[in-house]
Amino acid sequence: MKTLRTIKQVSEYAGEQVWIGCWLNGKRSSGKIQFLQLRDGTGYIQGVLVKSEVSEAAWESAQQLTQESSLYVRGTVREEPRSPSGYELLVEEVEIIQLTEDYPITPKEHGVDYLMDRRHLWLRTPKQRAILVIRAQIIRAIQQFFDERDFTLVDPPILTPSSCEGTTNLFHTKYFDDDAYLTQSGQLYMEAAAMALGKVYSFGPTFRAEKSKTRRHLIEFWMIEPEMAFVDLEESLRIQEQFVSHVIQSVLTHCRKELETIGRDISKLEAIQAPFPRMTYDDAIKLLQENGFDVPWGEDFGAPHETAIAEKFDRPVFITHYPASIKAFYMKPDPGRLEVVLCADMIAPEGYGEIIGGSQRIDDPQLLAERFGEHELSEEAYQWYLDLRRYGTVPHSGFGLGLERTVAWICGLDHVRETIPFPRLLHRLYP
Numbered sequence: 001m002k003t004l005r006t007i008k009q010v011s012e013y014a015g016e017q018v019w020i021g022c023w024l025n026g027k028r029s030s031g032k033i034q035f036l037q038l039r040d041g042t043g044y045i046q047g048v049l050v051k052s053e054v055s056e057a058a059w060e061s062a063q064q065l066t067q068e069s070s071l072y073v074r075g076t077v078r079e080e081p082r083s084p085s086g087y088e089l090l091v092e093e094v095e096i097i098q099l100t101e102d103y104p105i106t107p108k109e110h111g112v113d114y115l116m117d118r119r120h121l122w123l124r125t126p127k128q129r130a131i132l133v134i135r136a137q138i139i140r141a142i143q144q145f146f147d148e149r150d151f152t153l154v155d156p157p158i159l160t161p162s163s164c165e166g167t168t169n170l171f172h173t174k175y176f177d178d179d180a181y182l183t184q185s186g187q188l189y190m191e192a193a194a195m196a197l198g199k200v201y202s203f204g205p206t207f208r209a210e211k212s213k214t215r216r217h218l219i220e221f222w223m224i225e226p227e228m229a230f231v232d233l234e235e236s237l238r239i240q241e242q243f244v245s246h247v248i249q250s251v252l253t254h255c256r257k258e259l260e261t262i263g264r265d266i267s268k269l270e271a272i273q274a275p276f277p278r279m280t281y282d283d284a285i286k287l288l289q290e291n292g293f294d295v296p297w298g299e300d301f302g303a304p305h306e307t308a309i310a311e312k313f314d315r316p317v318f319i320t321h322y323p324a325s326i327k328a329f330y331m332k333p334d335p336g337r338l339e340v341v342l343c344a345d346m347i348a349p350e351g352y353g354e355i356i357g358g359s360q361r362i363d364d365p366q367l368l369a370e371r372f373g374e375h376e377l378s379e380e381a382y383q384w385y386l387d388l389r390r391y392g393t394v395p396h397s398g399f400g401l402g403l404e405r406t407v408a409w410i411c412g413l414d415h416v417r418e419t420i421p422f423p424r425l426l427h428r429l430y431p
Helices: 007-013 056-064 112-117 126-147 187-197 233-254 256-261 266-270 281-290 303-310 365-374 383-390 403-411
Strands: 017-029 033-039 044-050 070-079 087-098 172-175 178-182 199-207 220-229 278-280 317-320 337-341 343-348 353-360 396-402
Touching (some): 007 017, 007 044, 007 087, 017 087, 033 056, 044 056, 056 087, 126 256, 126 403, 187 199, 187 220, 187 383, 187 396, 220 233, 220 403, 233 256, 233 266, 233 317, 233 353, 233 396, 233 403, 256 266, 281 303, 281 317, 303 317, 303 343, 303 353, 343 403, 353 403, 365 383, 396 403
Parallel strands (some): 044 087, 278 317
Antiparallel strands (some): 033 044, 070 087, 172 178, 199 220, 220 396, 343 353, 353 396
């Protein structure tokens, strides 16, 4: 029975023989030497076969290998400074598991639609693997940040009886004899959890039935949604900038090799340190108008507006105090200026747009009931949400970070479709 080691572990076995289960990523030959580019999911290593030093069977087996063939190799680990990993494998035995034929993704260029149809195979390429490793590290960093600060992880429901924000962009389904919807946010439920646990966060899938085809939008995506009792907007903003800075530093520490693989300009990430700059919506409108944008007060910002604002900074920027008319019903008005709300969007640099949206929530039961009427929301459907204000209301705040858009920004990707293993887009439900 073989005792398998991983490529990630080879540094522990320098000078020793190991067995590795792997796939052939590519190969080349220079007469009496074969160079096998091997991968096993944990990393890549070059396997070297010298014809005069291996059996004829091992040599012939290596010659048969095709791209993405699966195999076991036995060899001696040796240090190789020229290798990206610092090691290579002097292969002595090759045991073929399967020889592939006509592997559909080759080193040549393929169109996006072609690759998306074969997403299950595209994931094997070095760039896509690196993105998924970075995504996993971002998730670890997110959980670490909140767990170390005494937040409790709470799981909101996927099926809900109503919209979180009163929109119609919902996926409808039947819940026996009732109507139900796939969640677009767990926020309202997290507010309930915060009244029980103080500081909470959720981490789960959300769904938006928006018929948009932009590089920033997915139909199914993951959200991180903290809610905090006894926290105002100012404290929430401090937590948000510390949170994003923590995630960036964690990726820089643990995924530098993967960032290099995808060609990310690491210096841009190294500049991301709290505190982040802030500007009010009023100031943002003024800045845009001074830069040639015809955007009146009271209009929401689109991608070009956010990009123009972000270009003025080398780190994320908060835009605060938006007009109440363009924000969700649950956001608390500014006591000194009721036409704007205590909210903020965090805009990422380099044109990646909003990555966090948050606000202080309305804590007055009467005002919240009025908002139901103004937004034509069913008071019956939201009665439980109103109960949170009727029984022990407190000032509280929260925010939501979209994981895929954050991955796109950190990785410097052109489109969010590469940030999730199997993206769901407007016209794509396969594979």
